[in-house]
Amino acid sequence: MIGRPTHRSRVIHQLLATVAVLPFALPLYWIIAISFEGAGASANYSAVVTKTPFVQFLINSLVMSAGTVAIVFVCTMLAGYALGKLHFAGRELLFRAIVAGMMLPVIALIVPIYMLVRQAGLFNNFLAVIIPLCTVILPMTILLTRNYIQGLPEELLDAAKIDGATSFGTLIRVVMPLSRPIVAVIIVWSFLNSWNEFLLPLLFLQNESLQAITQIPTYFTATYGSDVPKIFAALVLMCLPIVTAYLCFQKFFERGLTAGALK
Amino acid sequence: MGTTEPVAAARPRRRRRGHYTAYLYLLPALLLIVGITYFGVGYNFWASTLDWNGIDPNPTSIGLGNYVEISQDPIFWTALTNVAVFGVITIVAQMVIGLALALVLSGPIVGRAVYKAIVFIPVVLAPAAISTAFRQFLRPDGQVNAVLDAVGLGFLSQAWIADPTWALYALAAVNIFQWTGFSFILYQAALSQIDSSHLEAAQIDGAGTWRTIRHIIVPQLRSTHITLALTGVIGALKTFDIVFLITGGGPGRSTEFLTTYIYKMSISQFHVGYGAALSVVLLLLALALTLVQMRVYRYEQED
Numbered sequence: 001m002i003g004r005p006t007h008r009s010r011v012i013h014q015l016l017a018t019v020a021v022l023p024f025a026l027p028l029y030w031i032i033a034i035s036f037e038g039a040g041a042s043a044n045y046s047a048v049v050t051k052t053p054f055v056q057f058l059i060n061s062l063v064m065s066a067g068t069v070a071i072v073f074v075c076t077m078l079a080g081y082a083l084g085k086l087h088f089a090g091r092e093l094l095f096r097a098i099v100a101g102m103m104l105p106v107i108a109l110i111v112p113i114y115m116l117v118r119q120a121g122l123f124n125n126f127l128a129v130i131i132p133l134c135t136v137i138l139p140m141t142i143l144l145t146r147n148y149i150q151g152l153p154e155e156l157l158d159a160a161k162i163d164g165a166t167s168f169g170t171l172i173r174v175v176m177p178l179s180r181p182i183v184a185v186i187i188v189w190s191f192l193n194s195w196n197e198f199l200l201p202l203l204f205l206q207n208e209s210l211q212a213i214t215q216i217p218t219y220f221t222a223t224y225g226s227d228v229p230k231i232f233a234a235l236v237l238m239c240l241p242i243v244t245a246y247l248c249f250q251k252f253f254e255r256g257l258t259a260g261a262l263k
Numbered sequence: 264m265g266t267t268e269p270v271a272a273a274r275p276r277r278r279r280r281g282h283y284t285a286y287l288y289l290l291p292a293l294l295l296i297v298g299i300t301y302f303g304v305g306y307n308f309w310a311s312t313l314d315w316n317g318i319d320p321n322p323t324s325i326g327l328g329n330y331v332e333i334s335q336d337p338i339f340w341t342a343l344t345n346v347a348v349f350g351v352i353t354i355v356a357q358m359v360i361g362l363a364l365a366l367v368l369s370g371p372i373v374g375r376a377v378y379k380a381i382v383f384i385p386v387v388l389a390p391a392a393i394s395t396a397f398r399q400f401l402r403p404d405g406q407v408n409a410v411l412d413a414v415g416l417g418f419l420s421q422a423w424i425a426d427p428t429w430a431l432y433a434l435a436a437v438n439i440f441q442w443t444g445f446s447f448i449l450y451q452a453a454l455s456q457i458d459s460s461h462l463e464a465a466q467i468d469g470a471g472t473w474r475t476i477r478h479i480i481v482p483q484l485r486s487t488h489i490t491l492a493l494t495g496v497i498g499a500l501k502t503f504d505i506v507f508l509i510t511g512g513g514p515g516r517s518t519e520f521l522t523t524y525i526y527k528m529s530i531s532q533f534h535v536g537y538g539a540a541l542s543v544v545l546l547l548l549a550l551a552l553t554l555v556q557m558r559v560y561r562y563e564q565e566d
Contacts, residue, residue: 013370020360020367021378027440028384030406031396075292082288094289101300103549105501107522108542111310111529112303115317135299138292167284196389198504203530217395217508228399235392246387247380253387254448 035236038229048234052223053208054216058241060126060205061195061213067130068194069187072137076186077179079138080145081171085157095146102139106132106199117204128204129212133194141186144259148182149175181255188249188256195242213238304546310539317535329540339541342519345431349520350499352435353442358491360439361446362484365454366476379451383444390441394508397437398424401509427517430510434518437505442498446491453487454480493556500549521545 035044048054082088083095106113113132122128152175160170176183201212211219216238220231246253311329315322333339368378385393400406401423408420423433457480465475503522506512512519512527521541529538 010371013367013372017367017370017372017378020364021381024385024440024443025381026406026410027396027400028381030400034399071291075295078288079292082285086285086288088285091285094293098292098296101296103497103553104300105497105503105522105545105549107501107503107525108545108549109300109303109307110525111317111535111539111542112306113299114529115306116299116302131295132299135295138296142292192387196391198389198391198508199526214389214391217391221395231395232399235396239388239392242387242389243384246384250380250383254383257386257445258449258452 031232031235031239034229035232036229037232038227041233044229044233045237047230048237052220052234053211054234054237056209057211057213057216057219058237060210064126064129064133064197064201064212065191065194067126068133068137069190071130071134072141072190073183073186075134075138076141076145077171077176077183079142080149080182081175083142083146084149085152085175086167099139099143101136102143104136106136110199110203113200114203123204124207124210125204126210129197129200130194132200133197134190137190137193141189144185145179145182148179152178184249184252185256185259188252189259191245192242192253192257307539307542307546310536311543313536313539315536316533317529318533322536325536329537330544332537333540333544338516338519338524339521339544341516342521342524345518346499346502346520349431349435349438349502350496352432353438353499354492354495356435356439357443357446357495358488360443361491362450362481364443364447365450366480368451369454379447382447385441386444388441390504391508393437393441394505397433397440397505398509401433424510425514427514430514430518434506434509437509438502441505445494449487449491450484453484457483489556489560493553493560496552496556497549500545500552521548 035041038044039047079098083091083098109132117123117128156174156178157170160174165173196214197212198214201215202218205211205215208219216234217231220227220234224230312324312326313322314325314328364382368375372378402408403420403422403425405423407423408417411417411419421429424430461479461483462475465479501522502520503526506518506520506523507526510518512523522545525538525541525545528534528541
């Protein structure tokens with residue numbers, strides 16, 4: 001971008017870039033390298049998969065993430081559509097009331113959430129994780145979706161109305177197909193947040209068969225003590241799904257993660 | 264719904280129906296947000312006036328007693344200082360390194376996509392995984408010290424997370440590792456928006472690379488700087504996983520954060536009233552800092 005690329009400047013650039021990226025590449029390399037040490041790669045990985053509840057934790061996390069994504073998606077599309085295109089009293093007020101919760105750290109609500117979960121008898125129930133998670137994710141996804149849907153051309157919705165579509169029909173047949181980019185953002189954002197959530201499963205899922213994948217390291221350290229290579233094999237397996245998803249859908253991940261910052 | 268009805272006659276009815284259905288559409292989201300967030304904030308305020316272990320059915324009301332106690336609690340002030348130091352270091356470093364990477368990688372680089380992916384991958388990884396890995400890397404006999412040794416900087420070796428002087432900086436480094444990819448991507452997007460004719464004009468005027476960056480590029484990225492500062496402040500206040508998993512707030516209280524202190528008070532030690540009061544302080548801090556920054560942001564926009 002700056003200067004004219006001569007042969008020398010190319011080499012310098014390449015060197016600079018490599019040195020700059022090294023602090024990020026090294027730890028990633030170490031994680032994989034350590035998982036190959038000790039008893040060897042195949043022994044480490046097969047021990048993780050066959051001798052521990054790793055697969056169970058993985059399935060649990062998938063179920064919780066799927067539940068969170070589904071609830072966030074439905075709530076966000078409905079609310080984003082109403083706030084973006086329908087006219088009703090108190091629209092701005094309700095919009096602000098929803099978005100105001102965006103900056104809240106979950107940990108600041110841990111006392112009331114704990115009491116609610118206890119009152120509702122939801123210990124060792126995925127809902128104790130899913131519902132609070134949805135609540136903290138929603139303000140961001142609703143803000144983005146409302147802004148997006150508000151920008152859709154009014155004429156398309158009017159045309160549907162003239163054709164006799166109900167407002168729900170308009171949402172399904174007109175708004176949804178036009179909202180693919182924002183739907184991708186909602187899914188990436190809610191999946192990432194639920195897949196990586198640590199605190200809520202820690203607090204509410206004490207039953208070993210219900211734990212989330214983020215509890216794997218703690219579980220391993222408690223059970224295997226200092227068998228570091230096996231712990232790292234578990235780390236690699238735990239990161240694999242999300243890294244694969246990122247590499248396949250780079251654009252969506254980058255957009256999904258930064259959309260909130262760009263507003 | 265009848266399509267055969269004249270449009271004019273149908274219109275008033277439709278509008279009214281749209282009116283009510285709008286509230287129905289909002290209902291699921293509002294139920295969750297009011298039922299958890301708003302209820303939670305209210306509950307925190309109420310519980311913060313109690314001397315309560317969370318179980319006793321008849322807690323004693325002590326008014327603002329918990330807040331008075333917080334103001335005199337040295338651990339609270341340590342935690343607040345730690346968050347501030349951590350916040351300043353991570354925000355500045357993530358911005359500077361992120362921008363530097365975006366600039367370097369905007370040059371003629373072979374394999375740019377691979378470099379970019381490496382920097383961004385930590386952003387999508389679970390903090391729980393990163394924390395576990397760095398607990399190992401930062402041990403006295405860990406990978407970080409081994410690298411320092413290998414490049415002849417062995418004298419810089421530390422016990423990092425076991426040493427109260429270094430633990431907070433070690434946590435900051437882990438955070439920088441995880442989140443620089445985020446500012447990098449934002450800067451990269453913003454850089455691609457800069458009109459290249461400005462840069463060419465600067466070069467023709469004889470400005471060197473450094474001067475072009477300082478006087479042309481950095482000022483044009485102002486809205487990205489502000490966005491990153493804003494998300495960084497909230498991010499620092501929210502930080503929990505890596506602290507909890509790497510140092511647990513220790514050694515001593517050297518890496519205690521407001522979040523870990525809230526966790527210990529409310530969950531581990533059953534000082535629920537005190538934990539709720541700390542939560543209220545955290546909420547107010549997040550709110551106040553957001554408002555201040557929004558003000559600055561708006562002021563800058565009007566400029």
